[in-house]
Amino acid sequence: MPLIIIIALLVGLRFFEVWRFAEISWWYIIGLMLFAFIWFEFIEKMLGLDKKKEHNVDEQRRKDRIKQTFDKRK
16 A cells, blocks of 8 residues: 555656656656556465455454454343
8 A cells, every 4th residue: 555655646746846756757657556566466466465454354353243242241
C-alpha cells in the first residue's frame, strides 16, 4: 500500500511540476508502476503473502467468535 501512495504522490507532483519533481522523467514513474504491478500480481502470490493476510483475518474472526460465545454464557 505505501508503494501505491508513493506512486500517486509522484504522479501528482510531476504533473503539477512541483519543485524538483518537475524534472523527474515519466519513465521512472512508469517503471515504479510496472514494479508495483509485478509485485502485486506475481511476487506476492509466489511468496504466499496474499494468503497469509486472508489467514490472519480468518483467525481473528474465529477468535472474536469464540470470545463472543464464551462471554454470552457467563
